[in-house]
Amino acid sequence: MYDTEIAIVGAGAAGLSLAYHLCAAPSKAPSIVLIDAPPGPLRPPERTWCFWEQLRGEFDEVTSADWSTLRLRGPDGISVTGSPAPLRYKMLRSRSFETFVHKRLEATPGVTRLAAAVHDVRDGPQGAQVRATGSRGETLTLRARWVFDSRPLPRLPPARTTLLQHFRGWFLRLDQPAFDPGVADLMDFRTPQPRHGLSFGYVLPSSPYEALVEYTEFSASVLNDAGYDQALRTYVGDQLGLEKYEVHRIEQGVIPMTDARFPRRAGRSVFRIGTAGGATRPSTGYTFAAVQRQARAIAHAWHEGRTPHPPPAHSRRSLAMDAVLLRALDTGRVNGAGFFTGLFTNVPMERLLRFLDGATRWHEDFRIGLHTPVRPMLRTAIELPLLPRLSTARERTLPASRRQHGRQKEM
Template identity: 60%
Template sequence: MNRPAPAPAPAPDVTSDVVIVGGGAAGLSLALRLTASASPTVTLVEAPDGPLRPPERTWCYWDQDTDDPHAPHGADDFGAAVGASWCHLRVHGSDGRAVTVDPAPLRYRMLRSTDFERLVHARLARSPGVRVLRATADTVRNAADGTAEVRCTTPDGGTRLLRARHVFDSRPRPALPPARTRLAQHFRGWFVRTGAHRFDPGVADLMDFRVPQPPHGLAFGYVLPLAPDRALVEYTEFSRTPLTTEAYEAALAHYTHDVLKLGAFTVESAEQGVIPMTDARFARRVGPAVFRIGTAGGATRPATGYTFAAVQRQSRAIAAALHQGRALVPPPHGRRALAMDAVLLRALDTGRIDGPDFFTGLFRRIPPHRLLRFLDGDTSPWEEWGIGLRTPVGPMLRTALELPFLPRRPHRPPRTGDDHR
């Protein structure tokens, strides 16, 4: 008589100083920052290959030109993964007029998530204190002794229990916190190759408002040239509800054929996404030993959707604090920046300001280096006052006065049938 095989013994617990949950920009950046000398032991939990791993994405940011020997080291520690960069930026108004600016000493940079992951993993492999675990994080909780536990499922169906003094969780929240205004930056992009030279590789089109505008918010084209005959071309909206893939495709077809007049081209690949734009308050500490980082920890700039540079600031600050024996996740954006963003989001959502005119006016009236520092939250109150005077003062002031009296309402899930792929 055959006896059943004994059940496999449970995998032993893994104990680290730090567990990082999620292998996106925030998780990988923090893991890399913690590989410095005298770093803690780190376990990075990454989702295995399959539906839980996000598709390849594009991340952009601006940073000091690395050709400048006096430029500080910032987000461009990842320069080896940068696929393209631009020293000139262009905005097309809805009236067809374009403004081209040179934000020197800043450059606009693009990197692909796969290149970033490859670079970071190569550096992590050289650090003996870092372990990478391919598994699905099922639960993250604070333990009774002041530490934290992460229960994971491995690709073979096994269970691992990770213990750590600190856990930094970068997974998307199941629902956004209550907010007064909740928009989304949603987009679809094509990597196109044209039959003739149609692009200027030295100029990135940040916003092209020569597209139909939605009833709430705004819409624009976005072009990042990679070569004279190759570019990432996106259609983007700041509005309440994402579109269906078919609607994005129709908008992109109109933009590429009727606005850009690209002629014959092929679509080599596509990407699509949704980024929250909200004045919600993102709690960064979940308990004595569990913290949220990245978008889940409020790193996305509410009024622009940019996240990558803020993730780098947040990661450096966390690593510096841990090396000093403290655990904290500082706010990725200052209070003044968040307050101004809240006013802008509300003004856009109510239609009190014209979005295309607002953003085009900023690029036409404000020195580009100062404007990019403003968008990154790196300007002084005096500079911000000067910028504010170049916006529609009446509508913005009215919005600022009403915001304190508006309730923060809980997030409502999308209607059944909405496409949010």
């Protein structure tokens, strides 16, 4: 029997980040049990998390690459290149982040790491009880004053619109230099576009010889492995002009893009964090930065003796705009490639990234909105409140997202 102040279920980006921020002041850190899935099918493979922030950040020592110049290529091949200064786009590998956080946890008294498969979290008047099965098959019961659960929800909540951001990435290695390590391609729309939604290539070079190259779609259904590989071969060969390359690692995932509401409180003493707690930005899939905001706020509340309720990850205004965009994409009223190309062409890159992170003010949002297809967006905004939130066949287990800014590239 374990007894602790805080139990964190899941040691992905959300769980690790919360443990990290709770231990920011070791002399005041609570007793914590961090429960990770045992090695096997329940533990996700290594992921890549991308986000943007100012030049210096607290995870810079384990960031694998960063870029001060970003590029978007339209369907016609014309590129838009710019600097988001003072912001930089950063890439973080999950294994490096885990090692970094675990060093802090090991130096903090009262922190216990536990490998177990959690199958039940029960709320109570004075705390909560976590029931799990250990790595040797033993039954474990843990009592905690507060439980933060980052496990994927069993089903997506009812929504008016649900699309999927699904992708497959190849980590490429070349014999001859071909990449510009100073420029990241956020979206390359020289890919066949689905009727509803969009698709694009995504290129993050770490050296002239190495890069993460992805094929991504926003659409209603995923592809099979052969479909992703064919799309990648076509993009790498026809658009990037590469004939000889080695694929030394593969990354694949699905991120829900939905206007569903994700309750952050599951009981008196039980809270949801991460994607299950609404941290994923519906219009882009980025999660990692929102996870950090939530984790800092939870830790701050606990240190002040307040109920550590996770705050909303995104403002109501941001979520309302995202709902309009998702509906417009899903109905086919808005051409996705044209929509994002227009934004990157007409809006300063630093302002656009702040917009995508929900950090712009209403008057900035209004001006940015003038660079979108106004009539179809207005039509969608008018009809949206009249649409019911439905549970549909698209409901599914929420997958672990690696682009957590998001996208957890969480776009």
